Amino acid sequence: MIRKNAGTNELVVRRARVLDPGAGLDGVMDVRLSDGRVSEVGDNLRGGRELEADGLHLFPGFVDVHAHWRTPGREDEETIESGSASAAAGGFTGVVMMPNTDPIVDSPVIVSGLARRIERESRVRAQISAALHVGLRGERLTEMRLLKEAGALCVSDDGLGTASAGVLRNGMMYARSAGLPLILHCEDHTLATGVVHDGVAASLAGIPGSPASAEDVATATALILAAETGATTHITHVSTTLSAALVAFFKDRADVTADTTPHHLTLTDDLVSTLEGLYRVNPPLRPDADRSGVGEALRDGVLDFVATDHAPHASEEKELPLEEAAPGFLGHETAFAALYTELVLPGKLTLARLVEAMGCAPGRWVGEGGSLAVGGPADLVLVDLSERWTVDAGTMISRSSNSPYLGRTLTGRVVGTIVGGEVVYDRTGAQLGTRG
């Protein structure tokens, strides 16, 4: 559908407020995109096609290393087409797809099949995370070198985690020799016996809770093994202050990075008292002390970046009591606005750090995108920081509508997304005002 890096057209984005902490850009300037790459950044650039972006902010395209596009198996909830359109609408130009689909992405033929469908259907640069173990059952390792040859970027145990520390240790050693980084979901299932955070709201409401230790114990295990094996390890969806502190301790002892999610940065387990299935997510929403602790860790760079854990669910899996609802939230379309509204506007996080955490840092982890450096891919997002909008199920681009922000009014809206020099999202439908 969109041929990346194949555009021969030139496009000059004029007069945008450019911010890219990674490339050291901050100011009103023009950006020339040629042949799918950023070719020039400066003043008074002119070109065959021009896009007047006066009043808009221009950031490097966001990169989301944690998304569930439900393909194969649950195309009623999301497809590569709809997931990538949803990502583009959120300003994401790069996405990593998680392997816990049906079937699990644990064999080279599934990886190569997905890669071909991405080529045909994805509006953004989608990458594949294959499973760390066969069937994500935590027993037999996958054929990691063949998975890599088939096109996998990394391996992951997302959705369940790895119950056995011994299996995890072997998986990390083998992944290292295969040259694959790992994305780890840290959850101890002997502790995680509930469906929400085991706190005040759960105690009062009588909803079975899982303690924070369910995450912290597994995070500690993963970090210790990362240090021991030397594997390139990424801890995803860190949601507690203690897990963030553990990551900090291991930062110079292991090859480790970590992310947290927009919802863990902006919402708390107070929502459990609504008893609504919509608010079930894993790891669960935490108390305010963890929400702010994780936010400080993101600010300080202990947590390297943000990933959304975009997890679409059909309405029949969410219109249920909390205990029976499927865990997970939509993430792509609200990520920037939620974080800009809840963290940047109140002064808890700088806009530059948010751009770094959504674009530059995850772009470096993936190895492409997240930068406006000359010569790099022309992946960028245009944002109107003044627009206030209300999150509405009816206007979601995802096939699902399970956003925890439904009904909330947020500030800051993505108005256009460009991948490889091609406009892949244009909110107003006016070709972003390009002319020429």
Add this chain to the structure above:
Amino acid sequence: MGIKSFLSLEDAGREELREILTLARAHAEGRVANTLAGKTVCLAFFEASTRTAVSFDLAARRCGADVISLSDKGSSISKGESLVDTVVTLDCLGADAVVLRHPAAGAAALASRYTSAPVINAGDGCGQHPTQALLDLYALSEAVGGFDRLAGRRVAVIGDVLHSRVARSVIPAFTKAGMEISLVAPRTLLPSDAGAWGLPVLPSVDYALDWGADVLYTLRLQKERMTGARVPSVGEYARFYGVSRRHLRGGTLVMHPGPVNRGVEISGDVVLDAASLIPNQVAAGIAVRSAVLTVATGAADRVAA
């Protein structure tokens, strides 16, 4: 009073409780009849229940209602029909009240969003069991000589608070009635943030009596939780958290929502002792549920209580 749901007692007011108990007394004394004539009460039980289902059924029939019963055996519920679809169906059939039992907390609140009929929570997961707490309050107030004489009395809630919907309804109801409450349980049977209730936690029934408990409210310990990770043995549980004859001194009352595990929560010779309100609790169920159904359907307007 208009139509209202009974989903939870967390926010019940003192006057509201008094009003329902007064109406229940009128029902118990046979001073009102046929308050639900021409109305249809639907019992939707997604979880096995004997006494609660029978009690609601009798209560509705005695008030003249037509009763439709759906249970997990031999109904659309057993065919996997969702909670939401079942409730919508009952709504379309013209239910005037839906009595719901469900294994997940919050089910009654969810159901209430899909029907214009009042939903009466007959127990949802570990969440709430409002009519149980109301009948407990009724039985106790009758035993002490009236609602206003409940104030200042001390109740020890003993046992598996963690998994108890009864506890989550009884605690706010007893508190609103002016009683003081303590919790008596091992840490493994308390919610992690039991402190959120702001109640003292005591280590045994003996301590509860020293604390001045007038009422020992024991909770059922499910069979599967009697041994293993939360409780080491029945013997140890009964020794510290079981009520036995030696605890019955100075007019202490014993309550239990049933069914009792004799020799576990309460020793066999205490269950039917004069100090036990357990038969009174069961008997109160019909009058209290009649009153609840009457209030819920808005029929209380026509009752001169």
